[in-house]
Amino acid sequence: MNPNENQNVDVIVLGAGAAGLMCAIEAGKRGRRVVVLDHAERAGKKILISGGGRCNFTNIYARAENYISANPHFAKSALARYTPQDFLALINKHGIAWHEKKLGQLFCDRSATEIVNLLLTECAAVNVRVVCGTSTDRVERNGEGFTLATSRGAWQASSLVIATGGLSIPKMGATAFGYEIARQFGLKIVETRPALVPLVFSPRDLERWGALAGVSADVLASAEAKKTPVFREMLLFTHRGLSGPAVLQASSYWKPGEAVRFDLAPGARVTESLIAGTKRDAATLKAALNGSLSSRLTAAYLEALPPAGWSNVALEEWERGLHAWRVVPDGSEGYAKAEVTAGGVDTSELSASTMEAKRVPGLYFIGEVVDVTGQLGGFNFQWAWASGAAAGSRA
Incomplete structure (x- = not known):
């Protein structure tokens, strides 16, 4: 890839984690040209360490009451439209063996690697490009959408999806970049704090x-x-x-x-x-x-x-x-030991059905960067799948 090449797509997703990859899959199914950019050297790094390496990929009892948010009703729409059973159907489609540990918590029998492979396989099937090892230096709004200056040249798209996660586990590459983009476009942020933390x-x-x-x-x-x-x-x-x-x-x-x-x-x-x-x-x-x-x-x-x-x-x-x-x-123990980050992009700024910023058409925020935080037990993964699918249905 020419680092100076100007690359045009329909959708840019920043973040190759659970929410970002799910969004890319759903957008790709609609025939959208999608690229996922991530500064990490491989996709799904937090997925790989989750659940002791076996990934607690959902909870069959997930509902809005299992989430913390300044608006406790915000998560209802996305969770109703993409359910734990929907993701379980994807798990079964790929022949991944799983078990319920307790309280509705579903884990892979073998390895979290299977979840990452599932997502990348689904991305490839709808021609989504996943480009890792790519840092984004600047995001600008233009008449046609958004232009990103990255370590691999400039990218342009009509839709930009922010799936950069929160501040938890900085040794895994967590940054405040998603919040910085939200502030750049005038979106309010609910104060962040470590959650699911000793x-x-x-x-x-x-x-x-x-x-x-x-x-x-x-x-x-x-x-x-x-x-x-x-x-x-x-x-x-x-x-x-x-x-x-x-x-x-x-x-x-x-x-x-x-x-x-x-x-x-x-x-x-x-x-x-x-x-x-x-x-x-x-x-x-x-x-x-x-x-x-x-x-x-x-x-x-x-x-x-x-x-x-x-x-x-x-x-x-x-x-x-x-x-x-x-x-x-x-x-x-702070963000270093926190499993997730509470707070984030204020849900009053977003559409509950599509995750699109109300005042910035074409800009979406999904997953942990949003002020929706699940309890322990697979709920945060279900929010990633549901919010990602919601944005992917529109972006």
Whole structure:
């Protein structure tokens, strides 16, 4: 390819991730001449590391309630038009073996590479060009659409789709480029923050709980803010704070300075035997708590938060605390460890049915760059497929 060549197509998609490739496929099916440009050396880099290398490619229960957005209704249109069953049909078409892990989470039996290969095969079938290792330096609006100055020369198209992702995992090449383009064209941005991210203890809590690194527990977890979901998942103690699916889920709703609340013994009444019996002492309580928690967590919890006494009132108060353990994190592990970025291009700027910017015809934003963030468990991939398909149906 001549780096000085002026290349004209119908649609330029910036970003060869899940959303970008899906958009390219759908646009290509309509006979549009499509090119996908990505600064990475290969397509689908985040797909390849997802789900422990097996890609949690969708969730069969995906609905708008599983997403965080300043406009909680925005995702409904795209999710209704391209469903988990639609993507599953594509999986089955390509003979990819899969399984449901839990709670509707679908994974490849073998490798996430199969998902990337599926997308690239579908792109090739509709003559989509995927050009990696190409940086974009500048985007300009012209009378016919958009002109991009890139490391491989100038490209022109009537439609430009921004699928550049968020700020999460910068070592994988994440940048703020998508937000910069939105601002260039006057679009509002909802403040971004790390989501699905481990949380960090305060110095006091680190002293109390830091020795529990590697210990896990089945808990109910939620951010303490009003009207936030409660998640039944595993909690994991780390050398710096808290992680595991329970914490990642709650972190997306957590705000600095607020608490995260945990029920450490869901469904259990740990003090019931003490209140009903005659023996009330630390050893008896420890034995009862060991029925719900690991011995290490039991010992640490009782040392840090023993009952105030052995009366019924004191034991009941201690029991309530066990089911509402509050932690006020010092912060999160940030974008380096965040699975996704919350916030992004304000949905009020976009058409819910096509993802096109209302005030900039021909400009589209899809996937993680938009202020729609899924919960853990395949929901963010489903948003990528759905938003990509929505834009591809129009771009």
